[in-house]
Amino acid sequence: MWQRVIFWTKTHLGFSAKESRGFFLLIPFLMALVAASQVLAWVKNQKASAIYWQYLHEVDSLEQAGFQLSVSPLPTFNVQDTITRSHSTKVSERIHRLPFSETDSVLLQIVPGIGALTAGRIIKHREKLGGFIQIAQLNEVYGLKPEVIPLIWDYFDFDLAPLRRLSINLATVEELASHPYISYQEAKVLVAYRLQHGGYHESTDLFGIKIFKEDWVEKIIPYLNFEPIEKR
Numbered sequence: 001m002w003q004r005v006i007f008w009t010k011t012h013l014g015f016s017a018k019e020s021r022g023f024f025l026l027i028p029f030l031m032a033l034v035a036a037s038q039v040l041a042w043v044k045n046q047k048a049s050a051i052y053w054q055y056l057h058e059v060d061s062l063e064q065a066g067f068q069l070s071v072s073p074l075p076t077f078n079v080q081d082t083i084t085r086s087h088s089t090k091v092s093e094r095i096h097r098l099p100f101s102e103t104d105s106v107l108l109q110i111v112p113g114i115g116a117l118t119a120g121r122i123i124k125h126r127e128k129l130g131g132f133i134q135i136a137q138l139n140e141v142y143g144l145k146p147e148v149i150p151l152i153w154d155y156f157d158f159d160l161a162p163l164r165r166l167s168i169n170l171a172t173v174e175e176l177a178s179h180p181y182i183s184y185q186e187a188k189v190l191v192a193y194r195l196q197h198g199g200y201h202e203s204t205d206l207f208g209i210k211i212f213k214e215d216w217v218e219k220i221i222p223y224l225n226f227e228p229i230e231k232r
Contacts, residue, residue, distance in 0.1 A: 091155075100152070101131065101161030110155055113148035128180050130164035130223045140180070165225040169199045181220050186212070200226050 091110065098107070108119035118141070125141050126132055135158055138149050166176060168190065176187035193209050194200060203226055206217045 095155065097155065097157055099159040099161070100156040101126075101159050103156055108152075111148065111152050113145060113151060118143045125180065128178070130166070130179070131161045132158075133160055133163065133222055163222060165223055168224045168226055169194060169229045179220070179223060181216075181223070199229055201228065202226055 095110070103123075105116065105119040105123045108114050108122060109116060114122075121141050121143055122138070125137075129137070132138070135149070138144060138152070139146065166179060168176075171191075173184065173187045173191050176182050176190055177184040182190070189209060189211065190206075197205075200206070203221045203224070205226075206212065206221065207214065209217075
């Protein structure tokens with residue numbers, strides 16, 4: 001019988017005779033491991049059950065003695081462990097809510113989840129843009145987790161701050177390309193169109209550049225100044 005089993009493993013599994021013997025010797029060991037894990041789980045369940053019944057017994061004893069239970073007598077069942085504690089509400093009650101446009105990288109660190117590096121990136125991105133005009137722009141800040149953004153408004157009020165605008169009729173290619181929303185290639189087209197048509201008169205002139213999509217044009221318009229050259 002044993003020889004037939006060895007032969008079967010050799011022909012169907014490709015084992016040598018030595019490997020077949022080792023394989024069958026390993027099976028009892030694996031079965032023992034499975035059995036041990038089952039026994040361990042059973043022991044843990046029994047222990048948990050014993051603690052639970054002890055808990056019920058102590059609760060009954062206290063209630064019979066006239067005590068009103070407010071917390072569990074056992075650390076395992078301490079109801080305080082299940083309470084989500086929010087420090088943001090208490091802290092926000094002790095501070096002045098400032099406009100978001102007036103905050104800096106130091107003040108931003110009062111928000112849970114914002115450290116020095118992230119706060120610095122937020123301020124740097126705001127300065128490069130010329131100011132935030134939408135809350136959604138905070139999603140552009142590297143390292144700022146989406147779930148942290150709503151926490152900012154527990155401490156600051158979002159406001160449409162005065163923007164720092166680039167003069168579309170005076171800015172160089174390099175100056176336009178320094179804006180996060182404008183690439184160097186796009187800046188070259190903006191300047192070339194200006195030179196060809198004698199400058200921009202109003203924001204709608206940008207829609208005349210057919211290569212640009214309307215949603216991108218609408219995105220950059222708030223950060224551009226269309227004042228004619230002769231009036232400057």
